[in-house]
Amino acid sequence: MFEGIKVLPVDVISKLHPFKGTDDKTGISNLSLRTDNEEFFNFMSSIVSANGVLKISDNELFINPLKTPTDISEKLRDIINFSNPIRYITSDGLEKTLKNQICVHLLFHYEMCTCxxxxxxxxxxxxxxxxxxxxxxxxxxxxxxxxxxxxxxxxxxxxxxxxxxxxxxxxxxxxxxxxxxxxxxxxxxxxxxxxxxxxxxxxxxxxxxxxxxxxxxxxxxxxxxxxxxxxxxxxKDMKFYDDVIESVDDSFTQIQKIYYRDKNGGSDSITAFEKMQASFLRFNSYLDHNFIIFNNYKKYGILAKKL
Structure with missing residues (x-):
């Protein structure tokens, strides 16, 4: 369905099966995907890496297993790469799970590409x-x-x-x-x-x-x-840029407030730093992995300076 695009906008990912759970318990925040889809969470929990090869620890989750371990690993690699730049998947309201967070980034493949x-x-x-x-x-x-x-x-x-x-x-x-x-x-x-x-x-x-x-x-x-x-x-409307600049601006303002409160003896959350990092990483991945030409260097420079 989405052949030709590797990184999807956040609001699109949250609507897709199997990422989607119930409306009020599905969403992406910074580098984390939150879901109450138990089947999806358990499947992602079962993916393990051994010597750079991905496999399923629970074979029962594969109703129609592919023929070879290499085929399975490549298919799983596509699934993991599709989640980029999501680093974590957290459960919401799943009582049967033994853990509530999956570190997806540990499954990323960093072998040198030759393209x-x-x-x-x-x-x-x-x-x-x-x-x-x-x-x-x-x-x-x-x-x-x-x-x-x-x-x-x-x-x-x-x-x-x-x-x-x-x-x-x-x-x-x-x-x-x-x-x-x-x-x-x-x-x-x-x-x-x-x-x-x-x-x-x-x-x-x-x-x-x-x-x-x-x-x-x-x-x-x-x-x-x-x-x-x-x-x-x-x-068409370059919404991918408008979204990131709005998010970075908001994070930048929050960071300034954090600095002021910290300087005057207050305390605050550091999530603004994570939000800024995630916003820029998602924007850069969107351009780079989808091969989208963004020829407004001035706007890119303005965005980068705030980091």
Whole structure:
């Protein structure tokens, strides 16, 4: 359902099965997910890591076990990665559980990634270019990563070509996320193409970009992919930035109050620090893992300075 996106907005995660419990006992606060869904909590409690391989300690929880331990580990790894940046899952009203918190972060996999984007982050430009030159991609997600890597390299034309092909090939009904992310990134790339690309096909490229607009998409998504509507609005209206700046501003104000009270002999909670950290981490993960181009460096700088 959510192919093409790895980090979902908090309000979307809380509505999804199996994360969702009852309305008043399900929610995400800072880096913790709170739920009273006993089946989900017990399942997550049963995931263990042995030498980097994930498995289920209670086999009865797997009604239809996969064929090999490797298949099981990879599927469980997808589940754990999907919860990023959630670090803890806490129970709410579960009387039968022996513990009330799961440390999900202990199951995260930190093995060095060899993809083009991660090689670029390690400044291995030679290997990055070698990987970008290959045409072997098994999924649209990998193509999104390729287009995003070209953007990070400053090769806006190659980035445009990748995202434009995804935009043309994606089935709006079957792949609304890939279609929307490609469209959103093309609209961001238009600014860079206008400013920095002056090759012979510049006019043709800009004509293609000028035809791309967010018009009538909401009506289409409401009809054919209603589960994606909240994420679409989050992208189109840049709500992901508005939410984080509001949260960080609020946390910053609370931290100032804590400092004043502490200085004058009072006491207060330190949750504001955790809220600020969680907000920025979730924002950064949302951009980085979903390959979303955010070309407003001034806003990003304002946000980072408050940390």
């Amino acid at each position: 083009e984007r991660c090689n670029l982050e390690r400044l291995n430009f030679v290997r990055t270019k070698e990987l970008l030159s290959t045409n072997t991609y098994n999924s649209t997600y990998e193509l999104l990563r390729k287009g995003y890597t070209y953007y990070l390299l400053g090769d806006y034309y190659e980035s445009f070509k990748v995202f434009y092909n995804i935009y043309l090939d994606a089935d709006k009904k079957l792949q609304p996320i890939n279609y929307t992310i490609a469209k959103y990134n093309l609209l961001r790339l238009k600014v860079f193409i206008k400013s920095f690309y002056f090759e012979g096909d510049r006019v043709d490229v800009l004509k293609k970009l000028e035809r791309i607009k967010f018009i009538n998409d909401e009506r289409f998504i409401t009809q054919f992919a209603p589960y994606f509507l909240d994420i679409y609005k989050n992208l």
